[in-house]
Amino acid sequence: MNWNIDMENAREYFKSPWRVLIYIVLVITALLWFVPILTALITSVRSFDDILTNGFISWPKTITFENFLTAWNRGGLNKYLPNSFKITIPSLVLTMFFSSLSAYALARFKFPGNRWIFFTYVGGMLLPFQVLLLPVLRLTDFLGLYDTYWGLIFFHTAFQLGFCTFMLRNYMRTVPSEIIEAARIDGCGEIRIWAQIMLPLTLPAIAATATLEFTWIFNDYLWAIILLRSDSLKPITAGLATLQGQYVTDWPVIVAGALIGTLPTLLVFLFLQRYFIEGLTLGSTK
Amino acid sequence: MARFRRNIVPYLFLLIPVIIYLVWVIGPMFYTFYLSLTDWDGLTSPTFIGLRNYERLFHDKVFFLSLKNNLKWLLAFVTIPVAFGLLLAMALNKSIPGEKIFKMNFYMPMVLAMVVSGLIWGWMYHPKGGLINTFLVATGLFKKGPGWLSDRDIVLYSIIIVAIWRQVGYVMVLYLAGLKSINPQLLEAAHIDGATGWQTFWRILLPLLTPVTIIVLVISVIDSLRAFDLVSIMTRGGPANASSVLANFMYIESFNNYKMGYGSAIAVIIFLISLGFIFLYLWRVMQDELEY
Numbered sequence: 001m002n003w004n005i006d007m008e009n010a011r012e013y014f015k016s017p018w019r020v021l022i023y024i025v026l027v028i029t030a031l032l033w034f035v036p037i038l039t040a041l042i043t044s045v046r047s048f049d050d051i052l053t054n055g056f057i058s059w060p061k062t063i064t065f066e067n068f069l070t071a072w073n074r075g076g077l078n079k080y081l082p083n084s085f086k087i088t089i090p091s092l093v094l095t096m097f098f099s100s101l102s103a104y105a106l107a108r109f110k111f112p113g114n115r116w117i118f119f120t121y122v123g124g125m126l127l128p129f130q131v132l133l134l135p136v137l138r139l140t141d142f143l144g145l146y147d148t149y150w151g152l153i154f155f156h157t158a159f160q161l162g163f164c165t166f167m168l169r170n171y172m173r174t175v176p177s178e179i180i181e182a183a184r185i186d187g188c189g190e191i192r193i194w195a196q197i198m199l200p201l202t203l204p205a206i207a208a209t210a211t212l213e214f215t216w217i218f219n220d221y222l223w224a225i226i227l228l229r230s231d232s233l234k235p236i237t238a239g240l241a242t243l244q245g246q247y248v249t250d251w252p253v254i255v256a257g258a259l260i261g262t263l264p265t266l267l268v269f270l271f272l273q274r275y276f277i278e279g280l281t282l283g284s285t286k
Numbered sequence: 287m288a289r290f291r292r293n294i295v296p297y298l299f300l301l302i303p304v305i306i307y308l309v310w311v312i313g314p315m316f317y318t319f320y321l322s323l324t325d326w327d328g329l330t331s332p333t334f335i336g337l338r339n340y341e342r343l344f345h346d347k348v349f350f351l352s353l354k355n356n357l358k359w360l361l362a363f364v365t366i367p368v369a370f371g372l373l374l375a376m377a378l379n380k381s382i383p384g385e386k387i388f389k390m391n392f393y394m395p396m397v398l399a400m401v402v403s404g405l406i407w408g409w410m411y412h413p414k415g416g417l418i419n420t421f422l423v424a425t426g427l428f429k430k431g432p433g434w435l436s437d438r439d440i441v442l443y444s445i446i447i448v449a450i451w452r453q454v455g456y457v458m459v460l461y462l463a464g465l466k467s468i469n470p471q472l473l474e475a476a477h478i479d480g481a482t483g484w485q486t487f488w489r490i491l492l493p494l495l496t497p498v499t500i501i502v503l504v505i506s507v508i509d510s511l512r513a514f515d516l517v518s519i520m521t522r523g524g525p526a527n528a529s530s531v532l533a534n535f536m537y538i539e540s541f542n543n544y545k546m547g548y549g550s551a552i553a554v555i556i557f558l559i560s561l562g563f564i565f566l567y568l569w570r571v572m573q574d575e576l577e578y
Binding site for chain 2 (some may be wrong): 007010013022023026029030033034035036037039041043048051052055056058070085088098099101102103104105106108114115117119120121122123124126127128129130131132133134135136138139154155157158162165190194215218219221222226235237240241244251254255257258259261262265266268269273276277280281
């Protein structure tokens with residue numbers, strides 16, 4: 001990442017006084033936007049007594065990492081965080097696998113019903129979750145998967161199929177058909193074309209979609225509280241809600257917990273920012 | 287024989303994904319309609335009761351309050367983040383000193399879980415110790431800051447602000463992509479022909495961005511109807527249902543009061559509101575398809 005500010009470029013940019021004004025407004029807005037995260041960072045290393053007696057806007061008496069330890073050990077985040085991965089990783093792998101299968105069929109074959117299936121996927125990805133909530137709960141219970149990871153994993157896999165198929169199918173259509181025709185003439189089977197030609201060529205779209213999906217599934221709260229009951233199975237989002245109830249009066253612990261809970265998605269974002277942004281835009285514009 | 291095999295290949299690829307999708311997504315959508323016509327309590331099996339749940343909805347004050355709150359949320363969402371995201375995208379579209387830091391700063395709220403945002407803002411809104419009221423009192427203009435999450439008149443807006451804080455980055459990303467796809471020569475031509483910046487914006491830039499705007503609007507509407515996490519974490523719909531939205535109302539009726547038939551009826555209403563926008567999105571996608 002290049003953090004250096006190009007001086008030549010900057011001088012050019014600030015030639016007009018309008019630009020200077022816009023820039024000042026932009027800087028102020030950006031600072032305001034950062035305030036909540038800065039507040040969280042500062043709060044997490046202070047004690048609540050210190051904040052209450054001296055007020056939030058005061059020089060911290062001591063810096064402590066006690067809040068993180070409390071949230072991690074006594075608050076139970078040490079079990080909630082691994083649970084999040086146990087739910088997110090299988091869901092992500094399964095949904096990418098199945099969507100790449102259906103995307104290939106929809107992108108590369110002409111057959112009756114192609115459009116219908118495609119539009120069903122696209123329409124489904126926009127459904128408000130509420131309309132699926134109770135039937136999926138009943139289905140999960142019926143299958144004996146209520147209060148298990150698999151209940152959640154199956155739902156995430158299924159629901160995210162809509163968005164992933166949409167993304168991958170649109171990308172696969174841009175792969176030149178000569179490559180595939182050549183493989184077919186050489187007697188290459190369809191499964192091999194999918195696995196050894198299509199998937200490698202679709203890798204940029206797979207990376208972008210998977211990055212987005214990781215944060216979406218990881219950050220899910222609603223389905224976790226609907227399909228799971230046991231405290232020992234809860235992912236971090238549901239765990240943070242529990243933590244909030246447990247430490248109602250100790251905000252630094254809650255905030256420290258929230259920061260721990262956001263670390264995985266934040267790291268994914270910082271390191272894979274390009275894919276994250278590509279994913280968001282791939283789905284909306286061509 | 288070979289031809290027959292070619293014909294069934296796509297169906298083989300689609301078989302498992304489509305079954306999963308039908309069982310977990312499409313089937314449940316229709317099943318909710320059925321459940322909304324029953325008195326299901328989640329324990330015993332559902333009995334058909336016709337349109338009684340809908341009749342009850344019609345007399346339920348909390349339902350109308352939640353619906354009104356959803357509409358306020360929706361209106362805020364299709365205006366403030368859209369305008370703000372577009373402005374930011376236009377400001378950051380040129381190479382500008384510190385561009386990457388700016389972008390990252392505005393994107394960041396998007397990657398935080400709603401639960402995390404809700405907790406952090408819940409602390410900012412804290413009546414005494416929270417940053418906002420501490421600041422307001424420190425300025426000397428206020429003796430005591432407002433109860434951001436306890437005052438019935440402002441609680442909903444306090445939560446919407448958090449949602450907007452998250453949404454702006456998203457809108458900005460979409461518009462940045464839209465702006466990149468515009469041919470700069472068009473704007474230059476307008477400039478040479480003597481168009482003012484204002485005219486260029488309204489007559490050229492904005493019309494060219496219409497496809498993006500449609501997507502942005504549809505996503506904003508859907509996101510506003512999905513709103514659940516923030517309300518659930520920050521207020522649970524309170525005080526006195528002042529911040530209740532349909533999704534939370536449905537959750538409480540279904541899981542706290544065990545009226546799952548009634549909850550399904552609320553879900554159907556949410557679905558019907560979103561339906562028009564889903565079709566608008568599908569129409570947009572269809573336009574892209576026809577270009578091929």
